[in-house]
Amino acid sequence: MNAEIIAVGSELLLGQIINTNARFLSQQLAELGVNVFYHTCVGDNPDRLKEAIEIAEKRSDILIFTGGLGPTKDDLTKETIAKHVNKQLIMNEEALHSIKLYFERTKRQMTENNKKQAIVLEDAHIFPNEHGMAPGMLLDTEKNKYMLLPGPPKEMEPMFLKYGYQAIRTLLKEDDVIVSRVLRFFGIGEAMLETEIEDLIDAQSNPTIAPLASDGEVTLRLTAKHKQMETALSLLGETEEQILSRVGEYFYGYDETSLMHELIKQIKEQKLTIACAESLTGGMFQQEFTAVPGAGVLLKGGVVCYTNEVKETVLKVRRETIEEMGVVSRQCAQELAENIAILMNADIGISFTGVAGPDELEGNPVGTVYMGLSIKGQPTRVEKLNLGGTREAIRVKSVKYGCHFLINRLKGNQNAV
Numbered sequence: 568m569n570a571e572i573i574a575v576g577s578e579l580l581l582g583q584i585i586n587t588n589a590r591f592l593s594q595q596l597a598e599l600g601v602n603v604f605y606h607t608c609v610g611d612n613p614d615r616l617k618e619a620i621e622i623a624e625k626r627s628d629i630l631i632f633t634g635g636l637g638p639t640k641d642d643l644t645k646e647t648i649a650k651h652v653n654k655q656l657i658m659n660e661e662a663l664h665s666i667k668l669y670f671e672r673t674k675r676q677m678t679e680n681n682k683k684q685a686i687v688l689e690d691a692h693i694f695p696n697e698h699g700m701a702p703g704m705l706l707d708t709e710k711n712k713y714m715l716l717p718g719p720p721k722e723m724e725p726m727f728l729k730y731g732y733q734a735i736r737t738l739l740k741e742d743d744v745i746v747s748r749v750l751r752f753f754g755i756g757e758a759m760l761e762t763e764i765e766d767l768i769d770a771q772s773n774p775t776i777a778p779l780a781s782d783g784e785v786t787l788r789l790t791a792k793h794k795q796m797e798t799a800l801s802l803l804g805e806t807e808e809q810i811l812s813r814v815g816e817y818f819y820g821y822d823e824t825s826l827m828h829e830l831i832k833q834i835k836e837q838k839l840t841i842a843c844a845e846s847l848t849g850g851m852f853q854q855e856f857t858a859v860p861g862a863g864v865l866l867k868g869g870v871v872c873y874t875n876e877v878k879e880t881v882l883k884v885r886r887e888t889i890e891e892m893g894v895v896s897r898q899c900a901q902e903l904a905e906n907i908a909i910l911m912n913a914d915i916g917i918s919f920t921g922v923a924g925p926d927e928l929e930g931n932p933v934g935t936v937y938m939g940l941s942i943k944g945q946p947t948r949v950e951k952l953n954l955g956g957t958r959e960a961i962r963v964k965s966v967k968y969g970c971h972f973l974i975n976r977l978k979g980n981q982n983a984v
Contacts, residue, residue, distance in 0.1 A: 571627035575635035577610035588633040611641035634718030636701035655689040694730035743792040755817040826970035833977040842911035843869035844903040847921040867911035893929040904939025916941035
């Protein structure tokens, strides 16, 4: 089966929002074995949408629409499709009741145009919207299938996972169990990782191996199909074992985890606390740390020490260090890490100092980063990096490398115990 994803909304064409829905749906459809050869984006115009539908029908079996199901006049996806396939639009009482309950629960006045969201295509299979108002739907005609999903990702993604995914499996008459596992890697580039397992990727059939790079990380999505769950899991395990035998030193976790989640897991297991001194990263490490539910009790506190004055007076970096070696130096990173741990009475002190740009500092080029890692009972270590990219990319990578280095130190600490 071939699918085409059609995103509806002028805001997409104007660059006001990013079309993350297409990426999500493509990943899910690939897992199902459905080919996606085209992504289309069209504004809120019935004539242009009709033209896009006519083109898509000639090259795809199923057309998946996101957006244009809302209450306003420019939300016209189902109206345009209904006219095109000669179907009536009817009120779905269940959806209308759900919308009314939403307004009652939030104590807001329901305007008349909100009823429009409960209107659906005649003969369509309806997907309840458990995270919003407009329901989704699937219309199966003799020639093509039309799946309509809401535009907001927080509504579209759970709706597709709960209802749309199984609906497509039914269309495919798919009886096999489909199991996926994401392997996450850090410290190795996409090109290098692919080179290391190139023969496995070339020979893939079941399970399939799909690489993806983002923000300095690389993931491999493994997907296996079989009539028996046990066999599908065994196939995944065998492929994972082959991959990790080659690049296991860069592997840090599965599925939706992150480096920060894995770091917090290590700190929690070892019943430690942490404090942070951030110059280069400006509080980014602490922001990400505290974004993880329950992590706040592990963070004693931190200092954003952008100026030399704060480094010297608050964090007690020696004036000789600043004057003779500079703030972008191993010695400064070490003193920051050790002193923040003492100041906050924490088991771990981590520091970030460096040059994010746009200009060099103290003769150090943009991308020079020093991280101090002070763990109680161990000698302090300082890691130096030479990172590339934009100012923001350097800051993001610095935080991830800080997690990466600290995870490895703590794992070593755990093994020693």
